[in-house]
Structures are given as structure tokens and as C-alpha cells.
Amino acid sequence: MKKDTPVVHHLKDYQTPQFDIVSVFLEFDLKPENTNVTNVMQVKNLNHASLMQLDGEDLELKSILIDGVDITQKCEQTAETLQIPTAGLDTFELNITTSVDPQGNTALEGLYRTSGNYCTQCEAEGFRKITYFLDRPDVLTLFTTKIIADKADNSVLLSNGNLIESGELENNRHYAVWQDPFKKPCYLFALVAGNLECVQDTYRTLDNRDIDLRIYVEPKNIDKCDHAMASLIKSMKWDEERFGLIYDLDIYMIVAVDDFNMGAMENKGLNVFNSKFVLAKPETATDVDYEGIEAVIGHEYFHNWTGNRVTCRDWFQLTLKEGLTVFRDQEFTADMLSPAVKRIEDVKRLRSNQFPEDAGPMSHPIQPQSYIEMNNFYTMTVYEKGAEVVRLYHSLLGEDGFRKGMDLYFERHDGQAVTVEDFRNAMADANNVDLVQMHQWYLQSGTPVLSVKTEYDSVTKKLIVNCSQNIPKLADKFPPLLMPIKIALYSDDGNILPLHPYEGDMEKIVVKGHEAILKLSHKSESFVFEKIEVEPVVSLLRGFSAPVILEYDQSNEDLAKLVTFDSDSFVRWESIQTLALKEITRNIAQLESGQALELSNEFTTAFEGVLKDSSLDNALRALALTLPEMTYIGEQYQQVNVDAVYHVHRWLKIQLATKYEGLFLEQYLQLNKLNEEYHYQKTDIANRKLKNVCLQYLMLLPHQIKLGEQQFNHSQNMTDVLAALDSLSHTDSLEREACLESFYRKWKDDALVLDKWFALQAASHHIHSLAHVKELVKHPDFVYTNPNRVRSVLGVFGRLNMLGFHQPDGEGYHFLAEQIMKLDAINPQVSARIVAPFTHWQHFDGERQTLMKKALQSILDNDNLSKDTYEIVSKSLS
Ligand code: PHE
Numbered sequence: 001m002k003k004d005t006p007v008v009h010h011l012k013d014y015q016t017p018q019f020d021i022v023s024v025f026l027e028f029d030l031k032p033e034n035t036n037v038t039n040v041m042q043v044k045n046l047n048h049a050s051l052m053q054l055d056g057e058d059l060e061l062k063s064i065l066i067d068g069v070d071i072t073q074k075c076e077q078t079a080e081t082l083q084i085p086t087a088g089l090d091t092f093e094l095n096i097t098t099s100v101d102p103q104g105n106t107a108l109e110g111l112y113r114t115s116g117n118y119c120t121q122c123e124a125e126g127f128r129k130i131t132y133f134l135d136r137p138d139v140l141t142l143f144t145t146k147i148i149a150d151k152a153d154n155s156v157l158l159s160n161g162n163l164i165e166s167g168e169l170e171n172n173r174h175y176a177v178w179q180d181p182f183k184k185p186c187y188l189f190a191l192v193a194g195n196l197e198c199v200q201d202t203y204r205t206l207d208n209r210d211i212d213l214r215i216y217v218e219p220k221n222i223d224k225c226d227h228a229m230a231s232l233i234k235s236m237k238w239d240e241e242r243f244g245l246i247y248d249l250d251i252y253m254i255v256a257v258d259d260f261n262m263g264a265m266e267n268k269g270l271n272v273f274n275s276k277f278v279l280a281k282p283e284t285a286t287d288v289d290y291e292g293i294e295a296v297i298g299h300e301y302f303h304n305w306t307g308n309r310v311t312c313r314d315w316f317q318l319t320l321k322e323g324l325t326v327f328r329d330q331e332f333t334a335d336m337l338s339p340a341v342k343r344i345e346d347v348k349r350l351r352s353n354q355f356p357e358d359a360g361p362m363s364h365p366i367q368p369q370s371y372i373e374m375n376n377f378y379t380m381t382v383y384e385k386g387a388e389v390v391r392l393y394h395s396l397l398g399e400d401g402f403r404k405g406m407d408l409y410f411e412r413h414d415g416q417a418v419t420v421e422d423f424r425n426a427m428a429d430a431n432n433v434d435l436v437q438m439h440q441w442y443l444q445s446g447t448p449v450l451s452v453k454t455e456y457d458s459v460t461k462k463l464i465v466n467c468s469q470n471i472p473k474l475a476d477k478f479p480p481l482l483m484p485i486k487i488a489l490y491s492d493d494g495n496i497l498p499l500h501p502y503e504g505d506m507e508k509i510v511v512k513g514h515e516a517i518l519k520l521s522h523k524s525e526s527f528v529f530e531k532i533e534v535e536p537v538v539s540l541l542r543g544f545s546a547p548v549i550l551e552y553d554q555s556n557e558d559l560a561k562l563v564t565f566d567s568d569s570f571v572r573w574e575s576i577q578t579l580a581l582k583e584i585t586r587n588i589a590q591l592e593s594g595q596a597l598e599l600s601n602e603f604t605t606a607f608e609g610v611l612k613d614s615s616l617d618n619a620l621r622a623l624a625l626t627l628p629e630m631t632y633i634g635e636q637y638q639q640v641n642v643d644a645v646y647h648v649h650r651w652l653k654i655q656l657a658t659k660y661e662g663l664f665l666e667q668y669l670q671l672n673k674l675n676e677e678y679h680y681q682k683t684d685i686a687n688r689k690l691k692n693v694c695l696q697y698l699m700l701l702p703h704q705i706k707l708g709e710q711q712f713n714h715s716q717n718m719t720d721v722l723a724a725l726d727s728l729s730h731t732d733s734l735e736r737e738a739c740l741e742s743f744y745r746k747w748k749d750d751a752l753v754l755d756k757w758f759a760l761q762a763a764s765h766h767i768h769s770l771a772h773v774k775e776l777v778k779h780p781d782f783v784y785t786n787p788n789r790v791r792s793v794l795g796v797f798g799r800l801n802m803l804g805f806h807q808p809d810g811e812g813y814h815f816l817a818e819q820i821m822k823l824d825a826i827n828p829q830v831s832a833r834i835v836a837p838f839t840h841w842q843h844f845d846g847e848r849q850t851l852m853k854k855a856l857q858s859i860l861d862n863d864n865l866s867k868d869t870y871e872i873v874s875k876s877l878s
């Protein structure tokens, strides 16, 4: 059947469901190419409707019965729906049998096979690829699931809830029946079957129940589950302590699969994870992997309350569960490791990924108003900007006020499918405040620009902070946002100054200790502090208290001072980043006007200070010594000169490496003596981080290449091995080839480690990198059906390989476009994400714009393009 033409779904069209599916009994007779699904629903016709329209895609219909009577012939089927006559029926039993082909399902949505096992993915609209249903999150149902399968290939049969029955059948088959006592929308349904083994532990809850914890993996991976299990236990404890939220079923299962479109999925009681976010041991996983596992395990666990117990009314409310759950996982990671480091890392991610998204053609508010393919809206904006907006409530209400709001949210909405307004109302009502203005953050797209000017009057001893906000693309056509701006004032020598707001400003300035929050609620507004005895050094937007672009013209002297003494780690880091950014943009201008590049003392003094300051946390030092990412530098320009950014960025790193070779080496050698044995522990992570930043600089000097080779050969943990190989991969040396070759030989059978080998080469700044990447997709270990492998080559290439992707002749664009078309026929969701780098075409120079548009057009000209890829490409060309 031909696919219907793409439909646009609008938030304004929302209507409550006409039918309630009170309960459903599903029976799966699992066979690789032909799985029968029997679906028995107890239905209530809420409004005496004469027609029930169910969602279903790629299903082979066998039969439809109402209250036992075959009505198959009376129903109408289209490519995406099934219409059932229901006139005169108030409650009825609907029995639908269909069959699907899990083996042929390479889109990895619905029921599919991975490494010979069965698994499902239903969010957002994948349940309709399993059976006909009301596939929308506001239809909550009680699920019972019977799974029947061959014993030899499926020792384990899993679904949501509790196992209530199991047994043997004829022909070497067996079955299991699972029942979920909690009502849920069908996007939280899951089924897993296959030959898996599990590690087990128990968690004793705050209310003294023992929860059976299980992580299921392929037998070969059973030695890589300890960190994931430890992370799960920490998450459960943290959510009890911080939010008073206790787990509700008797069993919690996690399954790791190799083929998965996203990071992981919070299905009730049965999370399915990309194995990348479960499997780790020191020899195979880096610190970044360990941190990712802890964060994603936490994230999915936290969804049990924010997402599952309280779910979304419709998909336009996605940020209700995702923004909130990302905020929760950020706070969790901060508490487990370092709040300062976590905040800086999150701001970096937001700036290099979400800001560009919000400046490009796919820009959308955290509550989108329309979509063609929902899968395209699992974005940095909905997740990360959404989390920033939740953080605004936290900043405005404080920890206690935020907790009161959360408590009221659960008290009111447990078991319901709700909206972002319901969340805001709970926050407001619990604290007796008006938060209506906060809604603007859900409606507006584009990153707001916050401009600040400060005036100090030495006679009246007043400091006036003038703030104004703007969203450039909207000019004046938007109502103002409510922004909490955190501020502190310092004397020249680093003493923090007491704050006395002017009486008339008491309402909008909240002082807490030596810090204040300016509550900006108008387009332009002034805030006045009195009794400031000396002209202060201003520490502004502390902790990055609002997701904005800050324009504040601070002198280099003040920035340098903040680098040395600000007690707010974010501002401290931000100040040296600003100095570095000024250094880079000034030199880009030099280069463009044909003048010599030069290093300024202002920047190097600050840099040297950090390099020598052993009192500072090593992780923060590592962050401060890392130059702004090239994407972030590019963000400073309307149209970016790719070659100049690359050239100046590299030039500055080499200058610093040369000037401070001695200091880098000393620091490197000192840290390299530590950490014999790998521990995932704060100070060890920080030491490895700083050591490898030093190595990165040193490796830019040809005579230090041996250092990387030594580290590569002698380290036992993947963090250090990979850092060395990464530095080597950008060189043009024999050592590079030898190390890449030996890494491949050692790890060719470990998919996750091999992904790293592919990714390094796809990101390499080697002069022949495009040719290398073309070879990589022909490599016998490259497969289009595995999303991790595809992302590690094609995703990394488009996102990080500035030189290769943007090669002036357009060959990089041409190559990636061809790959995308090939991939789109196999896995549309992944293909639509690989397209992203093309969508920023307006950000590049004229010739490149033409070439990028041409590549996009060649994709759009494809007859069989998926709606996923169609939506992204068509929107970015219009
Ligand atoms: N809901 C998942 C999460 O954020 C993400 C996801 C979306 C996974 C869609 C699969 C498909 O935790």
C-alpha cells in the first residue's frame, strides 16, 4: 500500500479521546519473519461514537471480532488506520489479530530483532507497528502480555510488570504471562525475548520493600554490568532522598541491546538500553562512557515518576517529561561527581548543539506547535533547553519551593496524562506565586540575547545594572521572558561585597547571602544596588542562571580577575573562555585581512595562571585550559569562515603548546605517575582529564608524538588509551598508522570499542580524512543496520570533521548526501539525524551554501524518501 502524503499534526487540533481502552490482553506467537499478535481490548465508547479509528502501520490484518462476532468485512483499512463501526456499542470487546515481520524490520521501531533476540521500541508512535491501537499517550490501559516462543532461541521472555504465569508447550516452545498493575500509555509497552543472561541485585526501599534488580545482556557481556547496577542503586537512593520518590513495582529490569535508535527507553519496569549505556569495564570504557552510563541509567529510572506515573497528554508536551527528567539527571550527576564540572559541561553541550539548532531552520519552541514526524522532535531543544527552563523554576523558587511544587504535581496528577501548564500551576500554587509569564519560555523559539550595561557612580555609591532582552529574529514581536539573573560583586582584590538593593527594587531583587537574583520580567529594566564603596568587578549570570546569549562588555582586566578569584566556577570558566574567544576572533580578523597572527599577553597570563594554579580542582583546570570548540567559535559569526576558524584554532593551540611545553610536560609526568589502577572516582577522573589535556597540547609538537605512542602502549584503561589514540589520529605519522592497526586487531570483536576506532578516524583532521572516511564505509565491519556504527562514522563526520565535510569542492557534502539516501531506506530515524549538519547551510560562505543546498536538493528529489528525512530536508530548504 502506498504511504499517505505527509500529514502535519498541530497542537491546536488536540481533542480528548472518544474511547477508553480499559484493559488489553496481548498474545505474541514469536517467529522471526512472521509473528502473530492477538490483541483483545475491553473498550468503552465514551461519546457514543459510531466509528472507532485505530492506528496501525505495516501490519498484516488477519481478523477483527467484536464481542466474538467476526466483523472483518465491515471494517475499512488504510495504510495507517483501521476503521471499526461502533454505532450502538457502549462497552465491547474488540479482538484483532495481525502479523508482523520482526526480522525484516530495520527501522528498529515496533517489534524487531537485534543480535538474534526480539525487542520492541514503541515511543513515540511505534506501538502501531505491533498492533492496531489508540496510539496516543492520553489513552492509559492495563496491560497483560503473553509471550510464546521457541525455547532454544529464547530462554528469557520479558514484558512489563510482574510475571504471573509461565510454562512449557509442545514443539519445544514455552510461554510466559506478564501483568502490569499500573495503567500506562502504549508507548511504554515493551517485550524482550532471547538468549540473555542477567546480573541480579536487590534494593531495599525507604518503605522497606526489597526490589529485584536485573540487568539482562548477551552472555559475552556479563562481566560488564557492575557499573550499570551500581548506578541503578545510586539512582534509586537519590530519588528517595532528593524527591521522596520510591519505586513502585517489585522488579526492575534493564535489557542491553546492540541495535537501538536512541540512548535508552523508560518502558515501565523493563527499560531497553542501547548497550553503549550499560556495558563498561575499565579496559573497554572511558570516563565519559562511565559518566554517560550513570546519567542514562538515572535518567530512565527517574522517568518512572516523571513520565510514567505522570505522563504526557500528547506529544507536544514531550518536554514535560524530558525537560524535567534531564533536569533531574543533571542534578543526580552533579551530586555524584562535581556540581561545578557538570554545570560547565552542560552549558558547553547546550551552546554547541542546542544554540545552533535554535538558530537554524529546524528551530522550534520547547513545546513545538506542529510536527510531521514526532521522532524528529526528540531534540536538544526539547531535552536540554527544556531542562534549562525547569532549572529556571528551581532558581526562582529555591530548592524548597521547587520540592513543594514537585510534591503538589504528584499529588494532583499521579496516574494522569497532563500538560506543561499543569506542571507550571503546581509550581505556582505550591508557592503561592504567579508564574504565568513562565509560559512564554514554552512558546518562543530562538536563543534570547541578554544585554547588560553597568554604571557605577562613585559619588552616590550606586551601581545600576541595566538589562534588556531580545530575540533577534523576532525583533520586537515577542512578549518578554521571565529571567533570573544571578549576580555577585567583588572588590578589585577579590573580596565579595555585601549587597544592598535600592528600596524600590526590593521586589525584583532577591538577595541570598552575597549573591542576588535579578528577576528580569520586562524588555528593559534597571536594578540598583546602594552602598557599594568601590567600583566593583561584576560576576554576572552565575551558574549560567538562564539559557541566553549574554552580551556584557567586560574589560580584559576584569575577566582576568574573575578567572583568579570568582567563587562561582561557571563564571570563572566563562571568563577565561571569553578571553580565549576574543583572542581567537581577533586573530581570525587578522588572518582575513592578511596580517600576521599574534598572541596577547592578557590571554597567556590568564592561561598560565590556571596552568600553574595547583590549588584549583584538576577537572576545572582541564576545562579552563581547553579552548572553545570550533562550533562555538563559528556561532559568533553570521557566516563562518570555516578555514579561518580551523586555522586560527590550531595555530593558537600550537602557540600555547610551544610556549608552555615545559609546564605541560611537568604536569603531564606528575599526573602520569598516579592512577595505576582504574577507579571511577572524582579525583581520579579529574587527574586523567588534566593529564590528557596536557597530552593533547604536547602532541601538537612533532617531537612529542612518542609520548602519545607510549601512553597508548602502556595504559590499561580505555580513557588513557583512547586519549592517546585520539591525539595520534590527527597527526600524519607512522605512529598513527601503527597504533590504529594494533587497536583494531585487539578490539575488532567488541562492537562498542570498535565504534570508537571508527569515530576517531571519522573526526580526524588528517589531510586525507575524507578519503579515509570513504574507505571506512567500505570496511567489512561497517554496517548500515547498526545505528551506533552509522553514527560513529557518518554522524561524527558531518558534525565534527570541519575540514573533510566542508571540503571546498563539495566532495564531503556529496559523499554524505549519498550515504544518507542509502541509509534512509534502511533506518529513517537515524538518517534524519545524520542530515542535521546540512541544515545549517545558511551559516557558511556563499560557495559552500550553494553546494550544501545542492546536496539537500538531491536528497529531496528522492522518490521514496521517508517522512522523517523529508521533514528535516524540506524545512531546511524552505
Ligand atoms: N524516552 C527516551 C528517553 O529520553 C528516548 C527515546 C525516545 C528512546 C524515542 C527511544 C525512542 O529517555
Ligand code: ZN
Binding pocket: 299, 303, 321, 322, 325
Ligand atoms: Zn527521557
